[in-house]
Structures are given as structure tokens and as C-alpha cells.
Amino acid sequence: MNANSRRPLRPALAALLLLAAVSAGAQSAEQILKRLEDAQRFRTQEAEGTLVITDRFGSRTKTFQSYAEGEERMLLAFTNPEEKGQKILRLSGEIYLYFPEAEEILHLQGAALKESVLGSDFSYEDLTGEESLLERYEPRLLGAERIEDREHFVLELKARKRGAAFPLEKIWVDAERYVPLKAEYYALSGKLLKEMEVLEVKSVSGRFVLSRVIIRDRMKKDSSTELRLGRLRLDEALPRGIFSLERLSW
Amino acid sequence: MVALRPLPAALAALLAVLLLPASPVPAGADTAASVEITGYGMLARAGGEALLAALLKARLSLRSEGNPNVRGELMLDGWIGDGAALDIPRAYIKVRLPGLRLTLGKTRLSWGQGFVFNAGDVIFGSLDPIASDLSAEELRDETAWLAALYVPLGSFSFLEGVLLPYGPASVGLAADLAAVLAPVAAEQLAGGVRGVFKLGSAQLEAGYYASGREGEHRPYLALQGHLLVDYQLAAALHVPLAEPPRREASQWLVLSAGLFHLALLPGGRSIAARLEAAVHPAGLWQEAAGTAALAVGTPGAPRYGLYLYPELVFGLSDTLALQLRALISPVDGSALALAGPSWGVYQGLTLFAYVSAMLGDADDLYRWDADPSAAPPGMALPSLALILGAEYIY
Numbered sequence: 001m002n003a004n005s006r007r008p009l010r011p012a013l014a015a016l017l018l019l020a021a022v023s024a025g026a027q028s029a030e031q032i033l034k035r036l037e038d039a040q041r042f043r044t045q046e047a048e049g050t051l052v053i054t055d056r057f058g059s060r061t062k063t064f065q066s067y068a069e070g071e072e073r074m075l076l077a078f079t080n081p082e083e084k085g086q087k088i089l090r091l092s093g094e095i096y097l098y099f100p101e102a103e104e105i106l107h108l109q110g111a112a113l114k115e116s117v118l119g120s121d122f123s124y125e126d127l128t129g130e131e132s133l134l135e136r137y138e139p140r141l142l143g144a145e146r147i148e149d150r151e152h153f154v155l156e157l158k159a160r161k162r163g164a165a166f167p168l169e170k171i172w173v174d175a176e177r178y179v180p181l182k183a184e185y186y187a188l189s190g191k192l193l194k195e196m197e198v199l200e201v202k203s204v205s206g207r208f209v210l211s212r213v214i215i216r217d218r219m220k221k222d223s224s225t226e227l228r229l230g231r232l233r234l235d236e237a238l239p240r241g242i243f244s245l246e247r248l249s250w
Numbered sequence: 251m252v253a254l255r256p257l258p259a260a261l262a263a264l265l266a267v268l269l270l271p272a273s274p275v276p277a278g279a280d281t282a283a284s285v286e287i288t289g290y291g292m293l294a295r296a297g298g299e300a301l302l303a304a305l306l307k308a309r310l311s312l313r314s315e316g317n318p319n320v321r322g323e324l325m326l327d328g329w330i331g332d333g334a335a336l337d338i339p340r341a342y343i344k345v346r347l348p349g350l351r352l353t354l355g356k357t358r359l360s361w362g363q364g365f366v367f368n369a370g371d372v373i374f375g376s377l378d379p380i381a382s383d384l385s386a387e388e389l390r391d392e393t394a395w396l397a398a399l400y401v402p403l404g405s406f407s408f409l410e411g412v413l414l415p416y417g418p419a420s421v422g423l424a425a426d427l428a429a430v431l432a433p434v435a436a437e438q439l440a441g442g443v444r445g446v447f448k449l450g451s452a453q454l455e456a457g458y459y460a461s462g463r464e465g466e467h468r469p470y471l472a473l474q475g476h477l478l479v480d481y482q483l484a485a486a487l488h489v490p491l492a493e494p495p496r497r498e499a500s501q502w503l504v505l506s507a508g509l510f511h512l513a514l515l516p517g518g519r520s521i522a523a524r525l526e527a528a529v530h531p532a533g534l535w536q537e538a539a540g541t542a543a544l545a546v547g548t549p550g551a552p553r554y555g556l557y558l559y560p561e562l563v564f565g566l567s568d569t570l571a572l573q574l575r576a577l578i579s580p581v582d583g584s585a586l587a588l589a590g591p592s593w594g595v596y597q598g599l600t601l602f603a604y605v606s607a608m609l610g611d612a613d614d615l616y617r618w619d620a621d622p623s624a625a626p627p628g629m630a631l632p633s634l635a636l637i638l639g640a641e642y643i644y
Binding site: 053055057058059060061081082084085091092094101102103104105107109116219220221223239241243244245246250 | 282284285313318321344346351357358359360387388390391400402404405406407408446451453474475476480516517567568569594595596597598643644
């Protein structure tokens with residue numbers, strides 16, 4: 001995707017479009033956000049993927065296998081040689097790490113959640129969000145933009161509670177498929193902290209899934225993390241008891 | 251005097267043999283291989299003399315893959331420095347059966363919590379004022395031949411029982427084999443059980459371990475949680491098995507505590523601070539003198555009442571960090587300190603440079619003018635060293 005292909009609509013035209021949408025009984029910001037979440041919500045997800053972490057010295061590739069159930073449960077196991085066997089378990093809003101060399105389980109709490117996951121632009125805190133976006137943020141429809149010949153809603157999300165990792169977010173939502181195209185994450189001061197861009201959307205079992213996403217941490221120079229999902233299975237039964245300390249330390 | 255110790259060719263060949271299975275020949279479909287090679291060069295001052303030394307360590311790990319209910323790992327270590335040695339730190343099979351898990355072989359069990367000091371580590375003991383390689387990623391990595399049974403109790407809790415026929419393993423293949431091949435009397439066995447439970451947002455661990463070889467009962471409690479900062483606490487009793495005299499009860503208690511906090515700084519930088527303490531309430535709280543001072547730190551001798559481990563890690567980026575670590579013996583006012591950067595320059599490759607120093611008088615635990623040949627086991631470190639090295643994992 002190149003920047004020139006994004007042609008923001010002129011304000012007057014955008015206003016017209018919005019007016020047309022409203023008159024056609026179009027959705028509120030809450031409805032758009034709910035449809036976005038519903039479209040990206042799977043009963044279960046099993047995936048093999050790659051994280052490409054880039055900084056000014058080059059790129060590092062981490063491979064992983066992940067299992068997720070709903071919004072609350074996730075087990076992620078790294079499979080590349082440097083971190084082979086290291087695992088992350090998210091369960092009931094808590095994060096546990098497993099280090100196979102030390103045969104040790106660590107319960108991450110407090111400030112440790114801010115640590116970067118293996119030097120990527122994801123923090124452990126990013127993995128803890130189990131409330132829905134609507135529960136955490138108050139959305140506002142800013143307008144519409146046509147990008148790469150597709151219509152997108154532009155939403156602004158304000159955190160409902162203090163202490164959110166990102167007090168303000170801006171998100172572009174595909175008006176037809178209800179997948180995000182990009183998002184910007186701001187500090188309370190209005191400073192841009194992170195950017196997310198969706199590079200590829202895959203159709204799996206009739207659902208649209210984000211299969212390539214890049215996160216750029218604007219607090220770090222030349223830093224990005226690209227997430228690529230390879231094999232992906234949706235809504236299929238997962239091994240029993242997989243979200244537990246027993247499976248974490250297996 | 252500068253003594254240069256080149257690696258003998260025969261020993262290098264030995265290491266090459268060790269590494270042969272990890273050369274680019276693909277492993278079997280159900281085996282995952284990884285290799286870790288670490289090389290150090292050290293310029294040091296020891297016993298009043300300058301010393302130039304080199305050390306090459308290699309680790310080969312072969313792990314089973316494919317069977318979701320059976321795991322196996324064989325790990326081989328080899329190193330060449332002053333001499334050469336081989337070791338098998340891990341060789342185990344784990345089997346998952348309905349409702350339980352079995353582990354048989356040589357591996358590590360981490361009981362309690364703590365990076366350096368952990369009173370809950372009743373199996374291997376993590377309270378000694380170690381003077382090992384402070385630059386290592388894991389400062390406690392002992393393993394043992396064992397049989398363990400793990401019973402999950404819901405998602406967050408479990409029970410674990412363990413039996414150790416030989417106690418913690420000796421480092422080095424020959425010593426380890428000698429221990430394994432020697433007959434073991436029933437009264438020398440060691441074993442225990444622990445339970446790990448969730449207590450609100452904290453994790454509570456309680457366990458009991460008895461060692462015939464070491465002649466002790468060791469019940470313990472450990473707690474890990476977060477209250478402004480991350481904390482861990484552990485308390486254990488080391489009670490003699492044979493008719494313990496109650497008047498010595500005050501000597502049974504050992505404690506450890508730790509705090510950890512990470513602060514993010516502008517520009518993607520961070521600072522992580524850790525402080526751990528080992529407390530022996532009945533230990534020596536006044537500096538020992540003469541031969542008693544020289545004995546502190548040797549196995550079975552009285553320990554000082556308090557040891558500290560402070561650590562600061564400045565993350566200058568996700569790949570570049572500056573570490574400051576120290577082991578402090580406050581009672582005699584001595585310390586072993588290490589400082590330097592590590593840089594994960596390419597995938598799997600880390601370069602590091604450290605300066606370490608023993609800061610203390612001639613009769614302190616950490617002695618500037620130590621005679622390495624007279625130092626207690628494990629304490630024969632140079633009084634000042636510059637260490638340059640690289641680690642590559644693939």
C-alpha cells in the first residue's frame with residue numbers, strides 16, 4: 001500500500017457522504033465499532049505466525065504458534081531457536097511467562113507488563129486487553145475516507161477510564177468488510193505513540209482475518225514489528241485444558 | 251606476568267565432535283536441534299598477577315517434537331578453558347497422562363521465587379553468596395536426576411511431588427556418572443511435595459522437602475505479588491533429621507525477599523531495578539576475623555546474616571543494555587560487582603563486555619587480594635577482570 005494511493009475525500013464531499021449515510025439509516029460510531037469487533041471475534045483461533053522485528057540494526061524473526069479462545073484466553077509459544085519453548089499465557093486478565101531453561105513460571109504484574117515482548121513493538125500490556133473496545137473506549141465518528149478504492153469510516157476512541165495504555169485512538173474501518181485498515185494510538189498529551197497498518201486481509205472460512213499487520217512504535221527510531229499469520233484455523237476445537245499453568249510449563 | 255593459554259588442538263577437536271550433530275545436517279522431522287556457543291576472552295588480575303585467559307562453551311540441545319503428550323530433551327555441554335569438560339545437564343522424558351504429568355531423568359525444578367536468592371529453592375539451595383559468572387543470563391541453573399509427578403488443580407494451581415535419588419547433580423560428566431553409578435542407600439534419598447495456589451492477585455506456594463543425604467527437613471512458604479512494585483518473599487526451615495536439639499531452633503530459619511520495578515523512559519529506553527536479599531537470622535552479624543573469616547562461604551561453615559543482590563539494567567534500546575550487578579556482603583563490607591554493556595547485534599548474536607571486581611579486604615568474603623588457590627570452592631574469581639565475549643544461538 002502506498003501513501004499516494006490514499007486520497008482523502010474533500011471535506012464537503014465527505015460531509016455529503018456522511019449525510020447520505022445518515023439518511024439511509026446508517027450506523028452510529030458504537031454500531032460500527034461493535035460490527036468491527038464482531039467481525040474480528042472468533043470462538044477459537046489456532047495460528048502459526050512470524051514476528052519480524054526491525055530496528056536500526058536490522059531485522060530479527062521470531063516464529064510462534066498461538067491458540068486463542070474468545071477474548072480472554074491465549075497461549076503463545078515461540079518456536080524460533082533463540083526463544084524456543086518460551087511461552088506466554090493470558091488468562092482472566094493475567095499474564096504468565098514460562099522460561100524452559102529455568103523451568104520457571106513468572107506471573108507478570110505491575111510495571112513488568114510494560115516490558116516489550118521479545119524486543120517487539122508489542123508490550124505484555126498490549127496482550128492483556130480482554131474488555132471489548134466499546135467497554136474501554138467511547139467512540140466518535142469523525143467522517144469517511146476513500147482509501148485504495150474502498151470506503152472507510154474514521155473513528156476516534158477516547159478511553160472511558162484513566163490509566164488506559166492509550167488514552168486516545170483513531171481507527172480507519174473498512175465500511176464493507178468491517179476490518180481495520182490502520183490505527184493510530186495517542187498519549188493523553190496528543191502525542192502519537194504507535195501506529196498500526198493492515199497489510200493483508202485473508203478470507204478464512206468465509207471470514208475476513210488480518211493476516212499481515214505492522215506496528216510502528218513512534219517512540220523508537222526506525223522501529224517496527226510486522227506480524228504475519230500463516231496457517232490459521234478458526235472456530236475449531238482446541239486441545240482440552242490448553243489455557244492453564246500445566247500447559248504453559250509443558 | 252602475562253600467561254597466555256592457547257586451546258589445545260585435541261580439546262578443540264573434542265568440541266568439534268560435540269558440535270558435529272548440530273552442523274547444518276537437518277535433524278529428523280521429530281527432533282528440534284539448537285546450538286549455543288559462547289566465547290570469552292578475559293584479561294584479569296588474580297593473586298597479584300596479570301592473567302590472560304580464554305573460554306569456549308558450547309551447548310547442544312536435542313528436543314523431541316510432534317507428540318503432544320510426550321516430550322524428551324537431551325542437552326550436552328562442552329567447554330574448553332584451563333581444561334576441557336563435558337556435561338549432560340539435561341536428559342529427561344516427560345509424559346502427560348490424563349490428570350497428571352510424569353517427569354523422569356535429569357532436569358531442573360524451580361521451587362520458590364527469586365533470581366539469585368530464593369529460600370523456597372529447597373532442592374538446590376539458592377542462598378549461598380555465589381561468586382560465579384555474574385554475566386550469565388541464569389545465575390542458578392543446577393539440575394538433578396529426579397522423578398516428578400505434577401497434578402494440575404484447575405488453571406492456576408497444581409501439586410508437584412519429586413524424588414531425587416542422588417541429590418543435586420555434580421557439574422561434569424565424570425562426577426555425575428560417579429554419583430549415579432554409586433549405590434544409594436534408602437536413607438540417602440531426597441524428596442518432597444509442593445502446592446502452588448492463587449491467593450487473590452498473588453501466588454502462594456507451600457512445600458516440604460526432606461533430604462537424607464543432607465540430613466534435613468525443609469518446609470517452606472513463598473509468596474509472589476505486586477504492591478506498588480513486584481515483590482517475592484520466602485521462608486524456609488532447615489531442620490536436622492536426627493533429633494534436632496530445640497535450643498538450635500533459631501538457626502533453622504532462612505529468609506529471602508526481592509523487589510523488582512521497571513520504568514519506561516522517553517525514546518524507548520527503560521530502567522529495571524531489582525534488589526534481593528538472603529537473610530540467615532542466626533548467622534554472623536559481626537565481621538569474622540582470622541581463620542573464621544576465611545571459612546565464611548565454605549560449605550557447612552557459618553554464613554553472614556545478610557547478603558544482598560542489587561541489579562540495574564538500563565535498556566538503551568531493545569537490543570542494547572547496560573547492566574550493573576553486584577553481590578554484597580554488608581556484614582564485612584565486601585562486594586563482587588560487575589558492569590558492562592550487552593548488544594544483541596544480529597538475530598541470535600549477543601556481544602558483551604564486562605568489568606568485574608572483588609571489593610574487600612584480605613579477610614572479607616569478596617577479597618581484592620585473594621589467593622585463588624586458597625579461596626573457598628566457587629570463590630576463586632580474579633580480583634579484577636575485563637571480559638569480552640560473544641554468544642550465538644542458532
